[in-house]
Amino acid sequence: MKIKPLGDRLVLKKVEAEEKTSSGIILTGAAKEVPQFAEVVAVGSGIVDGKEVKMEVEVGDRVIYNKYAGTDVKIEGEEFIVLKQEEIVGVLVD
Amino acid sequence: MKIKPLGDRLVLKKVEAEEKTSSGIILTGAAKEVPQFAEVVAVGSGIVDGKEVKMEVEVGDRVIYNKYAGTDVKIEGEEFIVLKQEEIVGVLVD
Amino acid sequence: MKIKPLGDRLVLKKVEAEEKTSSGIILTGAAKEVPQFAEVVAVGSGIVDGKEVKMEVEVGDRVIYNKYAGTDVKIEGEEFIVLKQEEIVGVLVD
Amino acid sequence: MKIKPLGDRLVLKKVEAEEKTSSGIILTGAAKEVPQFAEVVAVGSGIVDGKEVKMEVEVGDRVIYNKYAGTDVKIEGEEFIVLKQEEIVGVLVD
Amino acid sequence: MKIKPLGDRLVLKKVEAEEKTSSGIILTGAAKEVPQFAEVVAVGSGIVDGKEVKMEVEVGDRVIYNKYAGTDVKIEGEEFIVLKQEEIVGVLVD
Amino acid sequence: MKIKPLGDRLVLKKVEAEEKTSSGIILTGAAKEVPQFAEVVAVGSGIVDGKEVKMEVEVGDRVIYNKYAGTDVKIEGEEFIVLKQEEIVGVLVD
Amino acid sequence: MKIKPLGDRLVLKKVEAEEKTSSGIILTGAAKEVPQFAEVVAVGSGIVDGKEVKMEVEVGDRVIYNKYAGTDVKIEGEEFIVLKQEEIVGVLVD
Numbered sequence: 001m002k003i004k005p006l007g008d009r010l011v012l013k014k015v016e017a018e019e020k021t022s023s024g025i026i027l028t029g030a031a032k033e034v035p036q037f038a039e040v041v042a043v044g045s046g047i048v049d050g051k052e053v054k055m056e057v058e059v060g061d062r063v064i065y066n067k068y069a070g071t072d073v074k075i076e077g078e079e080f081i082v083l084k085q086e087e088i089v090g091v092l093v094d
Numbered sequence: 095m096k097i098k099p100l101g102d103r104l105v106l107k108k109v110e111a112e113e114k115t116s117s118g119i120i121l122t123g124a125a126k127e128v129p130q131f132a133e134v135v136a137v138g139s140g141i142v143d144g145k146e147v148k149m150e151v152e153v154g155d156r157v158i159y160n161k162y163a164g165t166d167v168k169i170e171g172e173e174f175i176v177l178k179q180e181e182i183v184g185v186l187v188d
Numbered sequence: 189m190k191i192k193p194l195g196d197r198l199v200l201k202k203v204e205a206e207e208k209t210s211s212g213i214i215l216t217g218a219a220k221e222v223p224q225f226a227e228v229v230a231v232g233s234g235i236v237d238g239k240e241v242k243m244e245v246e247v248g249d250r251v252i253y254n255k256y257a258g259t260d261v262k263i264e265g266e267e268f269i270v271l272k273q274e275e276i277v278g279v280l281v282d
Numbered sequence: 283m284k285i286k287p288l289g290d291r292l293v294l295k296k297v298e299a300e301e302k303t304s305s306g307i308i309l310t311g312a313a314k315e316v317p318q319f320a321e322v323v324a325v326g327s328g329i330v331d332g333k334e335v336k337m338e339v340e341v342g343d344r345v346i347y348n349k350y351a352g353t354d355v356k357i358e359g360e361e362f363i364v365l366k367q368e369e370i371v372g373v374l375v376d
Numbered sequence: 377m378k379i380k381p382l383g384d385r386l387v388l389k390k391v392e393a394e395e396k397t398s399s400g401i402i403l404t405g406a407a408k409e410v411p412q413f414a415e416v417v418a419v420g421s422g423i424v425d426g427k428e429v430k431m432e433v434e435v436g437d438r439v440i441y442n443k444y445a446g447t448d449v450k451i452e453g454e455e456f457i458v459l460k461q462e463e464i465v466g467v468l469v470d
Numbered sequence: 471m472k473i474k475p476l477g478d479r480l481v482l483k484k485v486e487a488e489e490k491t492s493s494g495i496i497l498t499g500a501a502k503e504v505p506q507f508a509e510v511v512a513v514g515s516g517i518v519d520g521k522e523v524k525m526e527v528e529v530g531d532r533v534i535y536n537k538y539a540g541t542d543v544k545i546e547g548e549e550f551i552v553l554k555q556e557e558i559v560g561v562l563v564d
Numbered sequence: 565m566k567i568k569p570l571g572d573r574l575v576l577k578k579v580e581a582e583e584k585t586s587s588g589i590i591l592t593g594a595a596k597e598v599p600q601f602a603e604v605v606a607v608g609s610g611i612v613d614g615k616e617v618k619m620e621v622e623v624g625d626r627v628i629y630n631k632y633a634g635t636d637v638k639i640e641g642e643e644f645i646v647l648k649q650e651e652i653v654g655v656l657v658d
Contacts, residue, residue: 001186001187001188002186002187002188003158003184003185003186003187004184004185004186004187005183005184006150006151006179006182006183006184006185007150007180009183009184011184036635036637047148047150049147050146050147050148052614053613053614054611054614056570056571056611057570064567064635064637064646066635067635070183071130071158071160071161071183073130073158073183073184075186082158082183082184085570086571088570089569089570089573089634089635089637089646090567090568090569090570090573090575090637090646091567091568091570092565092566092567092568092639093565093566093567093568094565094566095280095281095282096280096281096282097252097278097279097280097281098278098279098280098281099277099278100244100245100273100276100277100278100279101244101274103277103278105278141242141244143241144240144241144242164277165224165252165254165255165277167224167252167277167278169280176252176277176278189374189375189376190374190375190376191346191372191373191374191375192372192373192374192375193371193372194338194339194367194370194371194372194373195338195368197371197372199372235336235338237335238334238335238336258371259318259346259348259349259371261318261346261371261372263374270346270371270372283468283469283470284468284469284470285440285466285467285468285469286466286467286468286469287465287466288432288433288461288464288465288466288467289432289462291465291466293466329430329432331429332427332428332429332430352465353412353440353442353443353465355412355440355465355466357468364440364465364466377562377563377564378562378563378564379534379560379561379562379563380560380561380562380563381559381560382526382527382555382558382559382560382561383526383556385559385560387560423524423526425523425524426522426523426524446559447506447534447536447537447559449506449534449559449560451562458534458559458560471656471657471658472656472657472658473628473654473655473656473657474654474655474656474657475653475654476620476621476649476652476653476654476655477620477650479653479654481654517618517620519617520616520617520618540653541600541628541630541631541653543600543628543653543654545656552628552653552654
């Protein structure tokens, strides 16, 4: 069972702060306390009110998002965040 | 007696959190406390101020919606929520 | 003496919650406490700032409206609510 | 000395709640406590930012307006309210 | 030394409430406590973001303005208010 | 080292209230306590979101600005304010 | 590992207030307490909702930004701020 996000929304899965990132980085300190890093697991169509919003992130991207943004959802024991793309401030690149 | 939602509104019927979903999933924990899962029972025309808002959900869809959104209505002992489509963040798919 | 609502406003007359509706339904519980059901008694021209807002409800419709919306008015002992159509979330249909 | 209202504003003179209206109605109860009934004594040009707002009320109309709207002004012992037409919710008609 | 107001702003000089107006009216009561009457002493060009806002008041007009609007300025012992024309609700006419 | 303001922003340098202005005026009282008088030391390009905002003030102008507007910056012991032109209410002229 | 800012966002790296700037200036006082000076380390595409926002700052620019703006991010022990260009009030130039 998955969530299909509507419009310009994304579904994110929180990245455990203690987890080593693919580039070998250990996220530290403040990041651990407020883990704003997440992985994109689903991307909406980008259609909002009949206009297309260009979706700039892809499934698999690791992103930084605004605190308190979006809706928390728990499915089968896993936690997800559904939010609008405008809440994504940047993508982590190696 | 039914509710015909106006404009880009939908009528939702709350899904009991302990109920097994069609895909056999048991919704747990936080979901039980704040059951934000609901089933669409009616869809408005999508006409708002003479413009058409594309309705992206259908009757029967199980959706996730923003907490505190919409208007609660009780008819013949059943509880419904009437809200605008923009309050729907995603659709559950198998 | 009547109220002619301006623009896209409507005049509603509250429906007594204990009253049996035309379809024989007895509105219960929460509905009694916060009677958000009302009957449309007058419909404005729909002209707002020179543009026409399509009026989707008619005199006689039983509607559900947002709590706290509009202006309460008492004339000759009867209570009315004057509100904008956007505060109507749905129409009751049999 | 009079007030010429600017733009889409109106000047209203409060109607004493105990006063009998022209149709012989005695306004009662809540209306007395919060006399939202008033008579239009001046109507602005309707020109706002170079665009024309259609003025839908005329001098002499008895109107219902939103509580707390507008600016109270006292001239030669008489009290007036200057407010924008959008604060008028309806006109009393016989 | 004078103030040249920018855009659709005006410079007003407060009218002493006890002062007799040109039409012989003595402004009373509430007006004395909150003297919202003022005389226009300078009018801006009306150009805001490259568009022209029609200036509807002239130097010498006695106007009524919204409480708390604008910026108070004291120059050479005299007090002025600089505010946008939209804060003027009406002009006093004889 | 200077500040180049972006868009329709200006850099102002506060005018000491006790300082005699070029026209010989001594700014007094309230002005001393809240010195909202300042001299323009830099003017932005006026380009905001690809559109041109006409810059109506020039370097050297003495201006009056809204209290609490803008960002205070201290460079080499001197204090500056960077704010948008819309926060300037007027220019002092002789 | 770097942050690629989305849309019209920038990534800034705070400038230590006690650090001597390239022009030999020692930033003092208030600046030390609230170090609003930062160096641009990454610039977004400028595409927001399909429209291009002209990016007016470049990597390497030292900028002044609004307090409390943006999202703080800590990566590999270094602190960054991701914010929209409109939060940049000016660029330091020699």
